[in-house]
Amino acid sequence: MSPGFPDTAPTPSPSAPRDRLLATASALFYAEGIHAVGVERLITQASVTRATFYRHFGGKEELVTAYVEAQDAALRAQYEEAAQLIDEPAGLLRALVGGISETVCGPGFRGCPFINAAAEYPDPATPVHRAVLAHRTWFRTVLLELLAAAGHSDPPWAARRLVMIRDGAMVGGYLGERDEVVTSLATVVDEVLGSGRTDMEAGPG
């Protein structure tokens, strides 16, 4: 741009085609299912040519994996952001499940992208399936740590319960009544947190 700043500039377009591709893929894969979306449609909607597609991704499955990993990264970032605003573990825990409620009630919610992806990639050896499991492991670990930090009497037990109720909320929000799911979710979280008799009484604080 000018002398003194020879660096590669603040990436005016870091790799626009790649980003467009991933964004388009995320929207289509999530809304319609992965196997239901072909490469043709992807590159057309992303305004990208075939050659460009295969220059950035080794193939469709690699793009699918990138899609799942991007969802994972987004949730991790969302959590990190919340973690910088909230100090108490119990509050962070509630913020975490609050985010789930918002997701479920948000427009265009179509189920958990990880559960849906796993439904289409049953083989555990698949990178896609592995990415799903990796996200779930991360989520469970975060719950475990927060529960322990909050002084819960039985973090493993509580984490198991919270993971199950999260999955139930995701499925129910897609194939059932969203409002009911959200209220049930909140109630269960209060119960689980309240049952670890320490400094984590229910209530938004």
Added chain:
Amino acid sequence: MSPGFPDTAPTPSPSAPRDRLLATASALFYAEGIHAVGVERLITQASVTRATFYRHFGGKEELVTAYVEAQDAALRAQYEEAAQLIDEPAGLLRALVGGISETVCGPGFRGCPFINAAAEYPDPATPVHRAVLAHRTWFRTVLLELLAAAGHSDPPWAARRLVMIRDGAMVGGYLGERDEVVTSLATVVDEVLGSGRTDMEAGPG
């Protein structure tokens, strides 16, 4: 049709090809996903010709619908069978969730066929999606009736909780630790049933 026993006999082969087709489809669709299985493979493994396939089903989607409806019918039949052996609603309720535990722990469990099918058929107008919702409505209704018959103080609330925990168990049994899921499931059922303070104290009776 004619004197004596002109009837179509006790169906020596009611429609063997059709049954083979549906059985093969059920196994493949469940194990590998629906869009991942083509007609070619279907008819080859079922030892049926293309013409025969299209004589029995209008197309692939009709077979998929039949697959989902067959799963639904099997579960309804399983429930009816249990209902004839068990009188008390509370016991029947426990048998119902006991069946879920067995399913989750059974060999080859690959998640809930209804949840998985819905992941591949997001459009609510699709017969497949509708069949999934129909099954879920039936399940919820059964829970509701059993809870009411058992004298639970808040059947709608309890039914919601049980549906959510069922979904959580199905997902967790596929993408998590099966043993943990089953024990958590049993605990939650006890809690939910026990909270309706009437004649439904926990315990297998």
Added chain:
DNA sequence: TCCTAGGGAGAACGATCGGTCTTTCTGCTT
């Protein structure tokens, strides 16, 4: 006896699948 419905076998349909190729043009680095 005929006759016909149902199944087996397989060719063929257009469409789309995921993937590779060549060519041209632009924009940056050297």
Added chain:
DNA sequence: AAGCAGAAAGACCGATCGTTCTCCCTAGGA
């Protein structure tokens, strides 16, 4: 000024998609 990486544009590949077709054979009802 030269050169090169990345992207646009699009032809092209074999394979498979779901679907329809013809032909033949066999078993069961009229």
